[in-house]
Amino acid sequence: MTELKYPQQQAHILLVEDDEDDYILTREHLEDLSSLSCQLTWVKSAEDGIQHLLQGKYDVCLLDYQLGGQTGLALLQQAMAASVSTPIIMLTGQPDKQLDLQALEYGAADFLVKSELSETRFARAIRYALSRREYELERISRLRSEEDNRSKDRFLAHLSHEIRTPLSSILGYTELLLETDFAQKSAPELNIILNNGQHLLSLLNDVLDLSKITANKLELRPEVYSFASLIIDVYSLLEVTAADKGVRLSFNALNTLPEQVYLDGTRLKQILINIIHNAIKFTAAGSVTVDIWLQQQKLFFKVTDTGIGIPASNIKDIFSPFMQIEEMVKRKVGGAGLGLSIAAELIQRMQGKIAVASVEGVGSEFTFSVAAGDLSKSKKAKFNFSVPNLNRTPNIEFPRLTGRVLIVDDVAELRKLAGHWVQAVGAKVEFAKDGAAAIAKIKLALQQNNHYQLVLMDLHMPVVDGRDAVLAIRELGYQWPIVALTAATGKGLKQELTGLGFNNLLAKPINKSQLYQLLAAHLSIESKPEPKIKTAQKYLVVEDDIEAAELMQLFLQHEGLTVTLTHTAADCLLTLEQDQSFSTIVLDLGLPDSTGLALAAKIKQQYQHLRLVIVSGSEPNPAELQALGITKVLLKPVTRQNLSKLVNPDTKH
Known part of the structure; x- marks a missing residue:
């Protein structure tokens, strides 16, 4: 039978043996192992043995069972209690099944009888011990890595919370100032603050995204x-x-x-x-x-x-x-x-x-x-x-309008874009791809006594262009505004188009603000229905950062709500005892006297009718939220738009 040949391994071996003859025999056995290159350290007592093992530099320990007045089992127990990772092979002069089992039970990697040792048996035992040590070192390294990752996740979650909280105030108050008359002279400086705050937020999000990617925790939401x-x-x-x-x-x-x-x-x-x-x-x-x-x-x-x-x-x-x-x-x-x-x-x-x-x-x-x-x-x-x-201008608030608008353009994407903007203010939109289709639609509308309040018409179209179409439409008796859409802005163009029957012109590319002003001039303002009486629309904000709490209070008050602030879990519970008319609690996860989730659990037990909204500087554990029946989370910095959507979920923002 051919003997298996292994590649030579390096091994630093500690021998704990009080008999010099046995030391010499063991050394000779190790020297005979062709597949192992061993560096042997010999100590004679259990005390020296445990001191060497605690150094953690040995790959294998060969431990004699009989050490003067002690047994190797005592040393074995000490080593296991001290979490020594070096595998220990017990050596004994006589075979003993009970001792064998006891040694393995105490944590020995193997049990060898000195008189029965052969090169193959000795090599196998040491190789097994080395493999066990590699596995144990790998396991310890993995556990340390997992703990490091958990520590890093906790640190990033804390860092995220600590950065997002002041950012809430920076961005929120800057946006509020930009909406006031005071901002006219300071708008450039305020916009610099806003842009740099948003840049800081984007850097934070990048770091958190990279952390999620590294931990394989980033999920796509198609x-x-x-x-x-x-x-x-x-x-x-x-x-x-x-x-x-x-x-x-x-x-x-x-x-x-x-x-x-x-x-x-x-x-x-x-x-x-x-x-x-x-x-x-x-x-x-x-x-x-x-x-x-x-x-x-x-x-x-x-x-x-x-x-x-x-x-x-x-x-x-x-x-x-x-x-x-x-x-x-x-x-x-x-x-x-x-x-x-x-x-x-x-x-x-x-x-x-x-x-x-x-x-x-x-x-x-x-x-x-x-x-x-x-x-x-x-x-x-x-x-x-x-x-x-692609051109877009900043969002400007306009009143809701009512009426029917016909958009005439041969480019489908431009029809769709202009239609989107018109619908955004509440008006109804219909489309025609050329002048001939527009004439047919307007003729039918007049017959049904259901005319368009405004027509937006491109000048350059196939079949019938805008100039010929407006002449034909006016001949039908259509008396309402028709506005020309044109990229040309030559001298005398407006006068020419007015002579043909256009009421005005709108330059291409269409500027959203100019379009909205045009719509406001020709369409009716939508009559507002009687406001619904909000019942029990009282919000309780629980946030230990006073500036962030006051900012949320301002935003919510803009939505017409009554808002009470508390800054600790104890104050929150006391407030709820005294006033049970709140409908919603906006609850920060990081409070000085309790975790937000622990407070949420208490609130759910006593006040089941209350809606809980979590505010956090990092994404909370979905399982913990689900267990409490919480479905809404606002990630800091909380914006006015976030809170407006929270109060009016059916409103488009």
Whole structure:
């Protein structure tokens, strides 16, 4: 029978043996082991043995059973009590089953009879002990790593809470000031505060996202999204940044794209914003172009810039966390170096891939894909991602309007965009793709005595253009406003169009604010129904940070609510004892005298009718919330919009 040959292993062995002859025999046995290279340390007493074992530097301990007046079992027990990880092999002069079992029960790795030792038996026992030690060290390392991860998660959750709480006050009060007359002179400075606060919040979110990715705790939440709306949102966020740098930002659709997609829209926007913002950041002049196409159920994006480029030797490192591209060339702009790393991880989780091509001093090109979900029921269209379609102005509040509006334009995307804005103020919208269709619709409406209050008509259309159409419509007896949509703004154009029968003109690309002013001038203000009497709309806010509590009180009072503040769990319970007319409790998780969840449990036991809303600086454990029947969580910083939606969940914000 051929003897198995093992690769030679290194082993540092401690021998606890009071007999010198047995020491010499053991040493010779070890020297005979061809598969092991052993470094042997010999000690004669149990006291020396335990001291050496506690040093933790030995791979195996060979322990004689009989040590003068003591037995090796006593040393074995001491070692196990001290959590010594070194495996111990018990050696004895005579075979004894009971002793064998007792030694194994006390924690010995093996039990060997000196007179029966052979090279194979000795080698097997030591190899087994070495394997056991490796397993034990690996287990200890894993436990320490898990504990380190738990400590890191606790630290990040605490850090998140501590940062989000003051950010709530910074962002919230700044937004309040911007809405006042006082802000007119200080608006630039207030906007700087707001923008930098939001930037700080985005950095915090990046760190937390990276932590979730590292711990494999980041979950995607796919839903049905309007693809055009996602792109518009991204453009709206980045167009100001690009314009401030003098960089031209443009989006192009290379083929027909789905109107609806099934994916995590929030994460897709995060990917696009990270990559496009990075391109803008490192482009001093020129352009950033985003090409989009659909291929085999996947959406592809190519972001091309004319920026500083990336050195070829560094391209492989740009997706590493905390890697900052500017350090590869010249440090000019800030950032934590997390954006591209997070984007790459999200792309992978969305079943896509990312590739980079770059020439230093010329520019870079990032191409990536994401799965778009089941597109079998989604209509495809050739989107015109031009400035008219993507242009957005800040939200301005207008009164709700009533009436019917006809939008006439041959470009479907522009009809849809203008229709979305008109519907946003409450008016009803119908569409016509050219002048002939508009004439037919208006003729039918007049016959049914149900005319349009306003017509928005493009000038340049196939079949019948806007000029011919307005003449025909006026001949039908239509007397209500018709507004021309035109990209031309030449001298005398308004006079020409008025002579044809238009009441006004609206320049392309359409400015949302100008459109809303036009609608307000020609449509009726919607009569408000009698306000519903809110019953028991009293809120109790439990928040130990006084500024954050007062800010939430201001926001909720803007919604017409009565709000009481408490800052501890004890004050909360005392307030509830004295006044049981509250409908909702907004409860911070971090309180000085109790955890928020412990307080929530007490409230649920005594006041089952109350709705509990959790406010937290980090995402709470869903299982703990579910056990308490809590379904609503507000993540700090809490905004006015968050609280408005909490009070009026059916209102669109």
